[in-house]
Amino acid sequence: MRIGVLGTGGVGRSIALGLTAQGHEATIGTRNVEALMARTEPDAMGNEPFGGWNEVNPQISVGTFAEAAAHGELVVNATNGMGSLEALRAAGKENLDGKVLIDISNPLDFSGGMPPPLFVSNTDSLGEQIQREFPEARVVKTLNTVASNLMVEPSLVADGDHTVLMSGDDQAAKAQVGEILRSFGWRHIVDLGDITTARGAEMYVALWVRLWQSLGTPILNVKVVQPES
């Protein structure tokens, strides 16, 4: 499938690689391609400059947010949460309408350092904000609860025996996203419900960052257990 991945950071790169490894054709979208390719320093999160990364991963093409979204039969929002709505506006409603939009972003405000608070929570979520602004996109919130490498390779932890969450209003969209998740190796997928349940998945991230600090690694996840588990 042709997939547009918005965001050139660790999440976008990891998702694009994971998707191409599964035979999909991925285009990564960015605000300004020229500026992206001209960078010679690591980004704020310590990722190597995109140009060098893309040289060793030439199977992934690069374009503007709009070009990547137009390319995709399915679109992934892998941008920083603070810039997600702006990136999606740049991608263009016309390039999102009717498509499954996987939203991996988190509403984390890093302006005050670690650990970041959420800039929306409790009575709203970034997933809902995106769904409201793009009512014709079929938003599925997922994968925002794990580190980027775990997203596409859950077997890195506990032999893959842990949980990924999913929220969204469109059952068919969630079924399609479930297939992609299973192709990455996810076996335990919990459908939380409609897009308002993204509040739960996003607020969990406040615990996740503290587990990271306490355990000393972001390579962690949770397995949801019930009596019959």
Add this chain to the structure above:
Amino acid sequence: MRIGVLGTGGVGRSIALGLTAQGHEATIGTRNVEALMARTEPDAMGNEPFGGWNEVNPQISVGTFAEAAAHGELVVNATNGMGSLEALRAAGKENLDGKVLIDISNPLDFSGGMPPPLFVSNTDSLGEQIQREFPEARVVKTLNTVASNLMVEPSLVADGDHTVLMSGDDQAAKAQVGEILRSFGWRHIVDLGDITTARGAEMYVALWVRLWQSLGTPILNVKVVQPES
């Protein structure tokens, strides 16, 4: 050990029973003992009237918040989050100072129905509010992430192979609470760090209520997994 348990709902009852089963001597505290004993209807959460419950569990004594806190060498806040600070004020600073105070409460605002938002989050937590108002109490936030019966019987789920969290500023207090948790059967205890990390444990509850709604049961928990798990 003598333990004062503030709160007469499902959490207070479950904790008091769990503690007495471990040989502790528990006194449950309430605002008004006479009013509590006069009730003949189930409470807002569907718990049977306290009097009848206490008749079949006479090993647990009942007193005012102040009497229960004074009785305890250790105190447990098992009150509804919206009333926790008021209950602790009624218990009295003089009955809390220097003592380990296990805080199980959640800052859930049920006034708008389910699922409840948190009335404090992100940049503060109920655990911190309690620690700030009672600086001489040795607050340990724990057990707020599971249903009341699981708190004292983790083996009800997945043979007890799942995680309980702990936050607090006082290492010795956390060590003591860890012993109590292990006596209940908890084997995987994650110390998140100081009391500010209670933000993570409390915000997780926004996910927990949605897992409950999605899975159809509150008898659930998460197991934190890492590569070496």
